[in-house]
Amino acid sequence: MDPAQVLQTVLSVIQSQNGGAGVFTIVSQCRPVGPGRLAKPAPAALRALSTGAVRDWARLFLMGALLETCRRVLTKVWEESDELLWLTATFEWSDETSEWISYWLSQRKVFSSARTIEVTSWCYGLDTTTIEGLGDGGMGEDGKVSFIPSLDKTYSLWYKGRYMSVRREKQNEGSYMRPKQVLVVRMLSRDPQLLRDLLMEARREYKEARKDVIDVYVAEGSDHWKHVAKQDKRPMRSVILDSGVFELVLDDAQDFLRSRQWYADRGIPFRRGYLLYGAPGAGKTSMIHSIAGELGLNIYILSLTAMALDDNGLKSLIGHLPEACIVLIEDIDAAFHRGMKRNISDPEQQARLLAAQEGQQDGGAPPPGRRREGAGHEGRILFATTNDYSALDPALLRPGRLDLHIEFHLASEYQARELFRRFYTAADGPGSSETKDVDEKGGNGAVCTSSSTSNVSAGADKEAEKGGPQAGNSMPAVPSEALNGLPESVHSVYVGMSRKTANLPRLTVDEVEELAERFAAAIPPRTFSMATLQGYLMAYKVRPLEAIADAPGWVEKRLQEKLKSAAGSSSK
Numbered sequence: 001m002d003p004a005q006v007l008q009t010v011l012s013v014i015q016s017q018n019g020g021a022g023v024f025t026i027v028s029q030c031r032p033v034g035p036g037r038l039a040k041p042a043p044a045a046l047r048a049l050s051t052g053a054v055r056d057w058a059r060l061f062l063m064g065a066l067l068e069t070c071r072r073v074l075t076k077v078w079e080e081s082d083e084l085l086w087l088t089a090t091f092e093w094s095d096e097t098s099e100w101i102s103y104w105l106s107q108r109k110v111f112s113s114a115r116t117i118e119v120t121s122w123c124y125g126l127d128t129t130t131i132e133g134l135g136d137g138g139m140g141e142d143g144k145v146s147f148i149p150s151l152d153k154t155y156s157l158w159y160k161g162r163y164m165s166v167r168r169e170k171q172n173e174g175s176y177m178r179p180k181q182v183l184v185v186r187m188l189s190r191d192p193q194l195l196r197d198l199l200m201e202a203r204r205e206y207k208e209a210r211k212d213v214i215d216v217y218v219a220e221g222s223d224h225w226k227h228v229a230k231q232d233k234r235p236m237r238s239v240i241l242d243s244g245v246f247e248l249v250l251d252d253a254q255d256f257l258r259s260r261q262w263y264a265d266r267g268i269p270f271r272r273g274y275l276l277y278g279a280p281g282a283g284k285t286s287m288i289h290s291i292a293g294e295l296g297l298n299i300y301i302l303s304l305t306a307m308a309l310d311d312n313g314l315k316s317l318i319g320h321l322p323e324a325c326i327v328l329i330e331d332i333d334a335a336f337h338r339g340m341k342r343n344i345s346d347p348e349q350q351a352r353l354l355a356a357q358e359g360q361q362d363g364g365a366p367p368p369g370r371r372r373e374g375a376g377h378e379g380r381i382l383f384a385t386t387n388d389y390s391a392l393d394p395a396l397l398r399p400g401r402l403d404l405h406i407e408f409h410l411a412s413e414y415q416a417r418e419l420f421r422r423f424y425t426a427a428d429g430p431g432s433s434e435t436k437d438v439d440e441k442g443g444n445g446a447v448c449t450s451s452s453t454s455n456v457s458a459g460a461d462k463e464a465e466k467g468g469p470q471a472g473n474s475m476p477a478v479p480s481e482a483l484n485g486l487p488e489s490v491h492s493v494y495v496g497m498s499r500k501t502a503n504l505p506r507l508t509v510d511e512v513e514e515l516a517e518r519f520a521a522a523i524p525p526r527t528f529s530m531a532t533l534q535g536y537l538m539a540y541k542v543r544p545l546e547a548i549a550d551a552p553g554w555v556e557k558r559l560q561e562k563l564k565s566a567a568g569s570s571s572k
């Protein structure tokens, strides 16, 4: 028998048993075997449209509709109950708030007991967990590694007696279709205060853990600041400047940060810009880092030469800055010197944008979720540095753009003496106590006139830092003439000191003072940069007496080199 016929028969039987409830129709795709065709398909098709069949279709349809409705109702109820029962907060992974939560988590048991975790030696600005035994394994600073939540993994824990979950996941909502990562925190509670408490607690712990460090970010693309370094705060006293310069800038910046209302009342844009210019290696960058530490602000470095940014890109980057931070543009002359054409259209616009100022004013309102601190502490401070003041576009120098222009000079006698003194004073030794007042000091601080400095080749520093023939920790006998006139105690400290104990010689304050005087007397003022002097002393790390003895020869050699290079460049 034709298989189709067999099937047809079976189905007819089923249909008759069902009283016509289920109707199945088969249209044979097979070619008829015999001369006859498939037994009358037309009645089957007609049967499919019979009253019973229509009723069955309707039933089927109704059942489907019912199921779908149930599904939707349940989903809605679930969503509603979710809203009712849970608190949910989403943190952008690239935002600092995520770091607060990650750090807070890292201090909880959840990470020590988790079976899946992401480990990185890159600290994301965090000192989270130390794994013992990794200290010498090159895994992060002091063997510290960061534990961060794994992607798409949910971590559960209890907060103030409430169940809470944390999940790091990707969302396809990032700009330019880049998926963005978020940290989703959920709490089984109806009290939103709980979430605020968590946030405050996480922030407090995070800030406490980081009170001695600052973060450095660089611009990446037009909408992202990449964390590149975590630095210990540089003590103010380690930057030796002419009297009053550091204090002038620090006081001004502190005053600015406290004056938001003052600016608002007078309709003056809340911004402050400083231009540090002058000799290379004079301490411009060092001062900015130290001031950032004093103000507790992170540094955002904008490299205008390295990035092909147009107006919009720059605005967008500025819009992605936290409201309280330091923006640093190094070598601003390279980006905007006279006559140089950038993508950014007019110089006025350049200056406005370079001031890296209020997002609102430039139309670049900070996106939601950016850090907002107490109103009194908000404010971005711009530092721009240059070695070539005269090359700057006048638009950048107009009043109201970069408010204070501070000139940095080559080392004065005072600076040379202070450098020596601090170099050879043990941090915990007798010389570490309050430094004495020194009579001779440099200029009066902020200078707005043109620079009269001469540049020193950076190569000099490098050579000295490499150590040259004298570098190293070996302790040859100190030339006796270097000891002439020095107190006995000093002799005993240096002569025959073993390599092992040759960390930092113990000298009394007076002894260091005396040596520092002699060093400063050997260095002609305003001739070498502080970086150059530091490089020289590095080669005599634990040999201050030799540093003094060799200084005249070194100065002579350097001066001759300078003369030669000056003659070479003038003959060209």
Ligand SMILES: Nc1ncnc2c1ncn2[C@@H]1O[C@H](COP(=O)(O)OP(=O)(O)OP(=O)(O)O)[C@@H](O)[C@H]1O
Residues within 6 Å of the ligand: 238, 239, 240, 241, 279, 280, 281, 282, 283, 284, 285, 286, 287, 385, 386, 387, 408, 530, 531, 532, 534
């Ligand atoms: N005034 C200073 N006090 C203490 N150290 C200094 C001083 N100036 C320079 N140094 C040391 O010299 C090195 C270079 O200094 P820094 O980068 O701050 O100079 P700079 O003026 O920014 O140079 P450039 O203009 O070339 O960028 C650093 O290691 C720093 O510690």
